[in-house]
Every structure is written in C-alpha cells, then in structure tokens.
Amino acid sequence: MSDPRWANWAGNRRGVAAAVARPKTAAEVAELVGAVRAAGGTLKPVGAGHSFTGAALTDGTRLEPAGHAGPFTVDKDARRVTVPAGMPLYLLNQVLAAADLALPNLGDIDRQTVAGAVSTGTHGTGARLGGLATFVAGLTLVTGTGEVLHCSPTEHPEEYEAARLGVGAVGVLTEVELACVDAFTLRADERPMPLPAVLSTVDDMAAENDHVEFYWFPYTERCLVKRNNRADAPDPLPRWRAYLDDELLSNTVFSVACRLARRAPALVPRLNGFSAHALGARTYADRSDRVFCTPRRVRFVEMEYAVPRAALGDAFAGLRRVVDTCGVPVAFPVEVRVAAADDLWLSTAHGRDTAYVAVHQYVGMPYEPYFRGVEAVMRDVDGRPHWGKMHWRDADSLRATYPRFDDFLAVRDRLDPDRVFANEYTRQVFGD
Ligand SMILES: Cc1cc2nc3c(=O)[nH]c(=O)nc-3n(C[C@H](O)[C@H](O)[C@H](O)COP(=O)(O)OP(=O)(O)OC[C@H]3O[C@@H](n4cnc5c(N)ncnc54)[C@H](O)[C@@H]3O)c2cc1C
Structure with a gap:
C-alpha cells in the first residue's frame, strides 16, 4: 500500500492523496479515470x-508512474523511440545510447520522467534548439472521459498540440x-568570466x-560560462576531477556554504565570492547526456x-x-539560458527566440520578496x-x-469536461 502523503523534490509542496494508484496499461488508466469521474473525484498523474x-x-487520486522501464520500441532508421510516459530521463538516455541515438538537447538533470518533463516545458539551452516537448512526435493519451487516443501531427492534431505540453x-x-538524433559527443568548455563581458557578448556566444x-553569483561581478559544442x-x-568539481x-x-x-x-556576499572563485576553468568531452546533466x-x-x-x-x-534592494540575501547563482522560438501552444518559447532567467534560493531561506520582485521585472518585458x-x-x-491560450482551453473543455485532472495549480493557471 503506497503512502498517501507526498512531497515534491524541494519539499515546498506537500499533500495527502485520497488514494494512490499504479495502473500499468492505458486500458487500466482508462478504467481508473472512468471510475474517478463517475464518483465525481479528481486524479493527478x-x-x-x-x-x-x-x-x-x-487531494484526489494520485497516479504514480508504473511499468516505466518498458516495453519500449526503437526505430533506428527513423531515429524514433516510443517509451512509457513515466520513464525517467536517465533510463531514456541509456535506452537511446544503446541504440546509438540521443535527444538533441537536455536540461540540467536527468531525474524527471518523460511525461513530467514535456508536460511543463522542460528545456535546456541552445539558440537553435527547442525544449523537450518539441521532440515529441506522437503520444498516447487517456482523456478525462476515459478515451484512449493516439495523437500526432496527423491524428487528432489539436489534442496532440495540447497534450505534448499540457501541464497535466x-x-x-x-x-x-x-x-x-544520432548519438553525439559534446565538448564542454566552462570558465569564469566577468559579468559585463558576458552581458555584452551573450548574443554572439549564443x-x-x-x-x-x-551563472551569475549575486553581489559579485563574476560568472561561470558553460559552452557545449x-x-x-x-x-x-x-x-x-569529475568528483572534485561535480560532487x-x-x-x-556548496551545501556547507x-x-x-x-x-x-x-555572510552571503562573501560566500558567493568564495563560490564564484571555487569553480575554475575546465574542458572535457563526453557522451552528450553526461555533459548536459x-x-x-x-x-x-526556483522561479524561472x-x-x-x-x-x-x-x-x-x-x-x-x-537583488540589491529586496532585503533578502541571495545565496544561489542566477542561471541564464537560451532557446529557439517554437510553435507549441503553451511553450514558454512560443513564437519568439527566448532567454531564460532562473532565480533560486536555498531551502529554508526567505525567497518571496526576491522572487516576487524578479517576477515584476519579468512581467514588464x-x-x-x-x-x-x-x-x-x-x-x-x-x-x-x-x-x-484559449485554443488550449477549448481542447481541455473537450478532453476533460468534468475537470477530472483539476487541482489547485490548474485552477490558478487555467481557471475553472
Ligand atoms: C534539481 C532540478 C533541476 C531542474 N532542471 C531543469 C532544467 O534544466 N530545465 C527545466 O526546464 N526544468 C528543470 N527543472 C524542472 C523540471 O524539469 C520540471 O518541473 C518537470 O516537470 C519535472 O518532471 P517530473 O517528472 O518530476 O514531473 P512532476 O513534477 O511530478 O509533474 C509535472 C507535471 O507533469 C504532469 N504529469 C506527470 N506525469 C504525467 C503523465 N503521465 N501524463 C500527463 N501529465 C503528467 C503532472 O501532473 C504535473 O502537472 C528542474 C527541477 C529540479 C528539481
């Protein structure tokens, strides 16, 4: 019996589910959705x-990933894989490497599931590349009415558009x-640079x-710049050396700091100065996912x-x-990345070449005045x-x-008329 209590990685969101389920097949998921809907309940993968x-x-039924290691299919000639949606990225990367394939781009870590990553628009960096959801070529979806749909650009195209980045x-x-894409090696070049030089050359570097x-270390003029080619x-x-730098x-x-x-x-400004100097220059080349993550x-x-x-x-x-005026000491570096414009309905890079600005704070330290201040700045642009x-x-x-946005909501109305997949967050960002 699974624990109904749940907390996210950062521990800032916690709750207790009414029930926990682990259906293994689309048919089992559909049956469960039907039962939850008939009972007037909610369900969240x-x-x-x-x-x-x-x-x-x-606080309804929590649906946990099951059968996430397989089965999967690899079409090497077409450079396509079809995997269980709950497969973690680190397993996906192993499956791809074994077939001499890779994803064109990845974010900082590989612990997320495929479904979770694409559903929230997880991205890496690269001015000519989009986020992970731009690599989705097809998907199988159990709708809020318990229907099982296979969606792609040619089958249920609107449902495909909404579901490949659908925030659950x-x-x-x-x-x-x-x-x-074919498997590739990346050469990483990581080195400190002064902030003014970074800001004046960031477009050329991209x-x-x-x-x-x-990464910019607040209260200092120092950055760590990472270039992967x-x-x-x-x-x-x-x-x-890998142990010294990464662990x-x-x-x-860093945890002690x-x-x-x-x-x-x-002590934060001095500690940031220390952190900014601790990481020196290094270059190395390795399998792409090992460099990305x-x-x-x-x-x-984090807010981004x-x-x-x-x-x-x-x-x-x-x-x-x-940073200078919010009254909160900022103990974590600010991260800046880039991505190409795409056409996914809810992609943060929809319709425009994008820069991502991410602010972080160590757990247990105050963050709200800092994050809210940065949010106001970002809204203005x-x-x-x-x-x-x-x-x-x-x-x-x-x-x-x-x-x-309204096209997405119209598809949601069709796919989930009774709001089986609603929670506090979907009410905040999509309304009732
Ligand atoms: C340490 C750390 C590093 C990170 N690095 C990056 C980064 O480099 N780039 C970046 O963009 N983001 C990054 N993130 C954010 C992270 O990638 C996203 O929040 C991602 O959604 C997490 O995936 P998950 O599998 O944990 O999904 P969860 O957080 O568990 O769920 C996310 C959403 O996906 C939905 N979902 C999950 N499974 C399914 C399913 N089967 N069907 C439909 N919907 C589903 C959930 O309902 C929820 O709405 C990072 C987060 C952390 C903690």
Whole structure:
C-alpha cells in the first residue's frame, strides 16, 4: 500500500492523496479515470515530483508512474523511440545510447520522467534548439472521459498540440514517441568570466555555440560560462576531477556554504565570492547526456522566466536592482539560458527566440520578496513563467502572453469536461 502523503523534490509542496494508484496499461488508466469521474473525484498523474509548483499535487487520486522501464520500441532508421510516459530521463538516455541515438538537447538533470518533463516545458539551452516537448512526435493519451487516443501531427492534431505540453491538465500520457538524433559527443568548455563581458557578448556566444549558459553569483561581478559544442571524440575528465568539481565543490562544499548562509545571512556576499572563485576553468568531452546533466543534491526553490531574447539586457538589469534592494540575501547563482522560438501552444518559447532567467534560493531561506520582485521585472518585458517552477501568475495574466491560450482551453473543455485532472495549480493557471 503506497503512502498517501507526498512531497515534491524541494519539499515546498506537500499533500495527502485520497488514494494512490499504479495502473500499468492505458486500458487500466482508462478504467481508473472512468471510475474517478463517475464518483465525481479528481486524479493527478505524478512524475518524479521535481516541479516546484503544485502541478502534480492532489487531494484526489494520485497516479504514480508504473511499468516505466518498458516495453519500449526503437526505430533506428527513423531515429524514433516510443517509451512509457513515466520513464525517467536517465533510463531514456541509456535506452537511446544503446541504440546509438540521443535527444538533441537536455536540461540540467536527468531525474524527471518523460511525461513530467514535456508536460511543463522542460528545456535546456541552445539558440537553435527547442525544449523537450518539441521532440515529441506522437503520444498516447487517456482523456478525462476515459478515451484512449493516439495523437500526432496527423491524428487528432489539436489534442496532440495540447497534450505534448499540457501541464497535466488534458489527460494522462501513457506513451510518448520522441524524435531523436544520432548519438553525439559534446565538448564542454566552462570558465569564469566577468559579468559585463558576458552581458555584452551573450548574443554572439549564443550564435556561435551549440549550447551556452551562464551563472551569475549575486553581489559579485563574476560568472561561470558553460559552452557545449559537438566534438569528434570523447575526452572525459579524470574521475578524481569529475568528483572534485561535480560532487565535492558543486554539491558537498556548496551545501556547507548554503547552510552557513542560512545561519548567518550577512555572510552571503562573501560566500558567493568564495563560490564564484571555487569553480575554475575546465574542458572535457563526453557522451552528450553526461555533459548536459549533472547531479543536484543541494535542495533549493526556483522561479524561472522566459523573456524575449532582445529583452535579456533590461531583464537582467532589473533583476540586479531587485537583488540589491529586496532585503533578502541571495545565496544561489542566477542561471541564464537560451532557446529557439517554437510553435507549441503553451511553450514558454512560443513564437519568439527566448532567454531564460532562473532565480533560486536555498531551502529554508526567505525567497518571496526576491522572487516576487524578479517576477515584476519579468512581467514588464512580457516574461512567461516556467510551468514547473514557482510563480504567482493567474489565467488572465497568462492568456495575455500566450496567443493560443484559449485554443488550449477549448481542447481541455473537450478532453476533460468534468475537470477530472483539476487541482489547485490548474485552477490558478487555467481557471475553472
Ligand atoms: C534539481 C532540478 C533541476 C531542474 N532542471 C531543469 C532544467 O534544466 N530545465 C527545466 O526546464 N526544468 C528543470 N527543472 C524542472 C523540471 O524539469 C520540471 O518541473 C518537470 O516537470 C519535472 O518532471 P517530473 O517528472 O518530476 O514531473 P512532476 O513534477 O511530478 O509533474 C509535472 C507535471 O507533469 C504532469 N504529469 C506527470 N506525469 C504525467 C503523465 N503521465 N501524463 C500527463 N501529465 C503528467 C503532472 O501532473 C504535473 O502537472 C528542474 C527541477 C529540479 C528539481
């Protein structure tokens, strides 16, 4: 019997479900949805619980991923895979590597499920690439009326559009088909740079590199810039160096610095200066998913805004003012990434080349004045919040920034007329 209590990764969202279910097939999911609907209840599929919002939270029936390791199918010639929707990304990456395939882009970590990642618009960085949902070529969906639909650009195209980035509001994904590329090696180049130099060259760096991102350490003028480009041959870090950078410095030492910051907030500027100097330059080359994804053991809360690329300078200047004036010590670096415009209805990069600005705070430290201040800055430049990260926007304000918002709601009305998949978060962002 599963524990009805649930908490997300950051521990900032907790709840107790009325029931917990683990159906293995689409038919079993459909039967369960039918029963929940007939009883007037609600149901929520949960992934790996890595959203900072209450997207996966329910006091109705919690549907946990089951049968997530298989079966899966690989069509190597077409570079397509079809996997259970609850498969974690780290397993997906193994399946793909075994077939000499890879996803074109990934985010920072690989713990999320495929369904959870695509449903909230999870993305990595790269000016010529979209987020994970842009790789979805087809899907199987159990709707709120208990129907099982196979959707693709040619079968139920509107349902496909809504469900490939649907914030868990239009149905339960049971299988996802992904368009892949041939496996590739990435060369990582990571080095400190002064903030003014980063801000004045970020557009050139985005154009010249396959993937670029930077971390700015608040109260300092220092950044860590990461550039990843395709390479011919692997040249991995020695194990001791990988351990030193990714485990000891980025997790163990950083965790000590964060705990110190929580206990003695006045030390934060000095601690950030220390962190900014601790990570030195390094280059290495490895299998793409090993370069994209790193372990994240220090727990934090996060808000991330997608802004038009051309507005990044203004957005960043406003963010710096908030850091200086919000009265909250900011112990975590600010992360900036880029993505290409896409056409997914609810994609944060819909219709515009995008820069992502992510703010974090160590768990247990105050964050609200900081995040709310940054949200106000981002709203002024028509920013869109990540669906899986904290924000305070409601349906009316989101409608104004998503041209296809009402098309999405119309499909939701058809697929889930009784709001079987509703929760507090869907009411906040989509209304009743
Ligand atoms: C340490 C950390 C690092 C992160 N890095 C990144 C990053 O680099 N880039 C980025 O964009 N985001 C990042 N995120 C955010 C994360 O990718 C998203 O919040 C993602 O949704 C989490 O996936 P999950 O499997 O945990 O889904 P959950 O958080 O469990 O669920 C998310 C949503 O998906 C829905 N869902 C889950 N399963 C199904 C299903 N089968 N059918 C339909 N809907 C479903 C849920 O109902 C919910 O609405 C990070 C989060 C953390 C904690």
